[in-house]
Amino acid sequence: MALIVQKYGGTSVGDTEKIRNVARKVARVKDEGNDxxxxxxxxxxxxxxxxxxxxxxxxxxxxEREHDALISTGEQxxxxxxxxxxxxxxxxxxxxLGSQVKIFTDxxxxxxxxxxxxxxxxxxxxxxxxxxxxAGFQGINDKDDITTLGRGxxxxxxxxxxxxxxxxxCEIFTDVDGVYTTDPNIYERxxxxxxxxxxxxxxxxxxxxxxxxxRSVELAKLYDVPIHVRSSFNDERGTLVTKExxxxxxELVSGVTxxxxxxxxxxxxxxxxxxxxxxxxxxxxxxxxxxxMIIQNASIEGYADLTFTVSMKDIAEVKNILDTVAKDINARxxxxxxxxxxxxxxxxxxxxxxxxxxxxxxxxxxxxINIMMISTSEIKISCAIKRKYTELAVRVLHDAFxxxxxx
Numbered sequence: 545m546a547l548i549v550q551k552y553g554g555t556s557v558g559d560t561e562k563i564r565n566v567a568r569k570v571a572r573v574k575d576e577g578n579d580x581x582x583x584x585x586x587x588x589x590x591x592x593x594x595x596x597x598x599x600x601x602x603x604x605x606x607x608e609r610e611h612d613a614l615i616s617t618g619e620q621x622x623x624x625x626x627x628x629x630x631x632x633x634x635x636x637x638x639x640x641l642g643s644q645v646k647i648f649t650d651x652x653x654x655x656x657x658x659x660x661x662x663x664x665x666x667x668x669x670x671x672x673x674x675x676x677x678x679a680g681f682q683g684i685n686d687k688d689d690i691t692t693l694g695r696g697x698x699x700x701x702x703x704x705x706x707x708x709x710x711x712x713x714c715e716i717f718t719d720v721d722g723v724y725t726t727d728p729n730i731y732e733r734x735x736x737x738x739x740x741x742x743x744x745x746x747x748x749x750x751x752x753x754x755x756x757x758x759r760s761v762e763l764a765k766l767y768d769v770p771i772h773v774r775s776s777f778n779d780e781r782g783t784l785v786t787k788e789x790x791x792x793x794x795e796l797v798s799g800v801t802x803x804x805x806x807x808x809x810x811x812x813x814x815x816x817x818x819x820x821x822x823x824x825x826x827x828x829x830x831x832x833x834x835x836x837m838i839i840q841n842a843s844i845e846g847y848a849d850l851t852f853t854v855s856m857k858d859i860a861e862v863k864n865i866l867d868t869v870a871k872d873i874n875a876r877x878x879x880x881x882x883x884x885x886x887x888x889x890x891x892x893x894x895x896x897x898x899x900x901x902x903x904x905x906x907x908x909x910x911x912x913i914n915i916m917m918i919s920t921s922e923i924k925i926s927c928a929i930k931r932k933y934t935e936l937a938v939r940v941l942h943d944a945f946x947x948x949x950x951x
Contacts, residue, residue, distance in 0.1 A: 546712040547579045547670075551680065551702035554588035555719040556776035557622045560629075566776065567629040569717075570675060574635060579670045581709065583680040583702040584626060586618025591681075594618060608653035612682075612692045616642075619679035619698075627677045637675040640665065642690070647683035647701065649691045655832060656691035657759070658683060658700065661708035678705065696757030703760045707767035714764070714771050716756065721775035722783035723748070723755050725947040726800045731939045733948040737798065738781075741788045744798050744890055745771075747924040751888035752803025761785065788892065796893035797900065797945040802934050804885045806836070807859050808916065810851040811866060813876035816843040820873055824850065827865045833858045836886070837919040837928060851917065853928060856882065884916065885934040888926040889941055901925050907944035913937055 557563050573580050594615045598606040623639035630637035646662035669676045680698025683691050693700050706714035724734040742765035749758040764771050774782035838852040854862050866878045894900050917928035
């Protein structure tokens with residue numbers, strides 16, 4: 545007998561018939577003699593609908609605590625429906641909210657981080673032979689207020705539960721049947737990977753791949769939880785996200801991904817002296833704004849330009865913060881380019897092979913695609929380019945590294 549945690553996303557539970565399909569999948573796993581914990585998202589589009597209600601009701605200024613209390617209700621609907629259907633077809637089941645499980649988080653409403661998961665109640669229900677259905681995306685803080693984990697938070701809920709319960713596997717069911725070498729919607733020659741390392745998946749997620757939420761992969765790596773990414777709509781094997789083993793290093797590049805949710809910020813004529821960068825980035829950090837690529841040009845007569853990228857959703861807040869900071873540090877102005885994207889190549893083989901950067905730059909140059917910024921890690925190279933060239937860049941790089949071919 546194994547303990548399996550399964551997570552189903554919004555498209556998988558989009559209506560009652562799809563929830564019945566989930567129930568049949570869960571029942572089969574139970575029939576194989578396994579204990580099963582199921583984590584569900586809200587129905588597709590429901591969280592957005594609730595957020596729009598909050599914005600209309602408050603002229604776009606909802607209270608953070610009440611906002612979390614509202615948007616967390618979508619998951620209560622899906623877990624209750626699944627538990628009802630399972631009981632109807634003869635499988636004892638019980639639905640639990642994050643507050644009932646006791647998924648403790650910090651106090652950051654809208655993007656809370658899980659700190660601890662209590663497992664006593666879930667273990668008790670499993671021991672009684674029940675299928676436990678848990679609301680994803682939510683937890684409680686030290687004041688017993690409902691908190692939510694941010695977009696894709698149900699993935700994080702599932703991995704956190706799998707880690708706390710020491711589950712044998714965490715299966716993430718979604719509307720795609722695995723992790724591909726690139727987005728199949730962008731390039732039809734994309735190839736499904738059978739296996740990928742935590743490190744590669746982290747880089748793919750941070751670079752724009754939407755298959756798994758970044759924090760869920762971080763947790764999986766930290767607690768060595770294998771993730772099996774699968775389709776809700778067929779029974780085929782998907783992609784296993786796991787720790788590195790000896791047969792993985794053959795892949796020089798495993799994938800190409802892109803992120804159009806990027807904007808380029810340049811603080812012009814910044815005094816080139818100690819402490820100035822801290823004054824720019826500390827206020828952004830305090831607002832939990834993630835800064836990605838950073839470049840400072842050469843100092844001329846004691847001044848330099850500082851350029852970096854942020855998510856498009858943070859643009860308004862970043863502008864407000866930096867307009868104040870620019871005055872404080874006597875910078876000339878703050879410029880913003882909202883028509884860029886980031887394209888990245890990722891691969892474990894970069895650790896021990898050279899030439900990836902030159903091949904990437906050559907492929908882009910061959911199509912007349914100018915590179916604005918570059919950032920690297922041990923297994924990733926990212927370039928900021930004009931947004932209108934994004935899909936072309938992905939296809940060109942996919943071909944350059946022959947990712948459609950099995951290695």
